[in-house]
Amino acid sequence: MKPTDLSKFHGPIDPGFSGASAASVEATSQATFTAYAEQGFITGIPILAEAQIDELRSEMAELMRPEQASNPLFYEYHHNESADPGTVLFHALGAWRVSRAFHDLIFLPSLVRTAEALLGGPVRLWHDQVFVKPPRDGAVVEWHQDYSYWTRTKPAAHLTCWIGLDDSTEDNGCVRYVPGSHRWDLLPRYHLSKGMSEVFNYLTDEQRAAFDPVPAILKAGEASFHHPFVLHGSYENTSDRPRRAAVINFIRDGVYSDSDEPLLAGVPVIPRGEKVEGRFFPLLSGPNGG
Numbered sequence: 523m524k525p526t527d528l529s530k531f532h533g534p535i536d537p538g539f540s541g542a543s544a545a546s547v548e549a550t551s552q553a554t555f556t557a558y559a560e561q562g563f564i565t566g567i568p569i570l571a572e573a574q575i576d577e578l579r580s581e582m583a584e585l586m587r588p589e590q591a592s593n594p595l596f597y598e599y600h601h602n603e604s605a606d607p608g609t610v611l612f613h614a615l616g617a618w619r620v621s622r623a624f625h626d627l628i629f630l631p632s633l634v635r636t637a638e639a640l641l642g643g644p645v646r647l648w649h650d651q652v653f654v655k656p657p658r659d660g661a662v663v664e665w666h667q668d669y670s671y672w673t674r675t676k677p678a679a680h681l682t683c684w685i686g687l688d689d690s691t692e693d694n695g696c697v698r699y700v701p702g703s704h705r706w707d708l709l710p711r712y713h714l715s716k717g718m719s720e721v722f723n724y725l726t727d728e729q730r731a732a733f734d735p736v737p738a739i740l741k742a743g744e745a746s747f748h749h750p751f752v753l754h755g756s757y758e759n760t761s762d763r764p765r766r767a768a769v770i771n772f773i774r775d776g777v778y779s780d781s782d783e784p785l786l787a788g789v790p791v792i793p794r795g796e797k798v799e800g801r802f803f804p805l806l807s808g809p810n811g812g
Contacts, residue, residue, distance in 0.1 A: 525597055528625040532804040534620055539574060539626040540543055554644075558640055560564035562704030562731065562752035563738070570743035574623075580619040582652060582766055586612055595619040597649060597786045605716035611661040611756065612654035613714075615786070617768075624650065628770055632743075633683055634806045637772040640747060641681050644775040644807035646798065648672070648680060649786055651769040655695045660759025662695070663714060663722040668771070669750035670711040675798060676783035679774035680750040687766040690721055690740040694761040696755055698744065699737040704749035718755060773798060777804060 532538045555797035557562050584590075591599050597615040604611045617624035627633070628647050638646045655661065669678045704728060712720045712799070726734065735755075737745045750752060759765050779785060779792040789802045799805070 525593060525595055525620065528620065528622065529595075529801055529804075531625065532615060532801075534626045534629045535622050539577065539623055540630055553633065553756075555639075558747070558749070560697070560700040563699045563748035563754075565738040565744075565746040566740060566781060567636065567745045567747065568743065569630070569745045571643060572743070573629075575687055575743050577623045578768060579766065581617075581623045582654065582687065584622060585614065585617055585624075585652060586654065589738075590620075593620060594641035594788065597788065601717050602661075605639070605713055606661060609659050611663065611715045612652070612656075612673055614652050617652050618647070618650045621669045625654070625766065627685075629806060633770060636747060637681050637683065638807055641679060641772065641774040644805065645681075645772045646775055646801065646803050647803050648675075648771040648773040648775075648777075648798075650771065653701075653765075653767045653769065655756075655759035655765040657764055658757060659695075659760050660695050660765060661715045662718055662758055663697075663756045664712065664716060664718060665753050665755035666711070666714065667706075667709055667751050667753055668748075670708055670752065673708075674779065674783070675773065675777050675787055676780045677777065678750050679777050681756055681772045682750065683745050683772070684738070684748070685745045685768045685770070686740040686742055687768060688742050688764055690738065690765060690767070692737050692739070693759075694763050694765040695756045695759040696740065696765070697738045697756050699746075700733055700735050700753040702732060703729075703753035704751040706751065706753070708751065708772050711755075717756065721753070721755075734796050772806070773803070774794050775799075778796070
């Protein structure tokens with residue numbers, strides 16, 4: 523039976539999911555803006571309640587079932603994106619089209635309001651991602667800047683929200699950020715999960731001296747938000763616990779296509795110079811989201 527494509531629904535499907543909200547702090551305080559402007563990221567933002575975490579974990583297990591590899595609704599699907607077959611990095615794009623919980627996550631008001639504040643206006647979904655590093659053999663994610671994968675859109679008015687579905691610690695491979703690197707030029711793009719040294723071939727002496735990553739240690743249900751140019755990566759999961767994450771990539775409304783090819787696999791072309799919008803890039807601001 524053909525799977526239902528949830529991209530046709532531009533609003534929450536399950537009122538119970540968004541109703542189980544976390545007791546959050548005010549994420550967009552002046553201190554938050556200052557930290558984001560200075561460092562290129564903020565961390566420890568409460569997003570999910572326990573019931574939401576449990577539902578997303580359950581849906582994640584379904585998304586990882588081997589038969590999902592042939593599901594045409596995913597933009598990308600990798601049971602293992604690691605260049606080392608001895609380690610594992612599960613990575614997929616498009617869960618919002620497949621899973622009700624991951625679909626409703628993108629409309630969560632606490633997420634949308636923070637994205638609006640940091641991007642300075644109404645926001646749309648660019649795409650979502652899921653990442654899993656299993657216990658003991660979870661692979662690395664090489665140092666990279668997200669926008670190096672997104673140059674087919676202009677301007678770089680993007681924002682990434684990384685949401686932990688498990689406690690994220692140094693031993694299970696939490697994300698690490700290089701403070702201030704969002705002011706660097708765009709670096710070349712390379713394999714996402716091959717090693718942790720490729721980036722040093724492209725850094726200037728000044729950038730090498732400033733390369734001092736900090737770990738984003740998060741409790742399950744907390745999030746970090748980061749600038750599309752900030753350099754980040756993560757080491758292996760050496761713990762006995764999984765490291766599962768949902769990632770939402772936002773764009774400010776008004777970002778346009780800079781390509782005459784599909785912006786995402788299987789999505790109709792938005793001609794170069796035209797605004798990114800429509801069924802696959804829903805507006806999240808307003809009554810549907812924030």
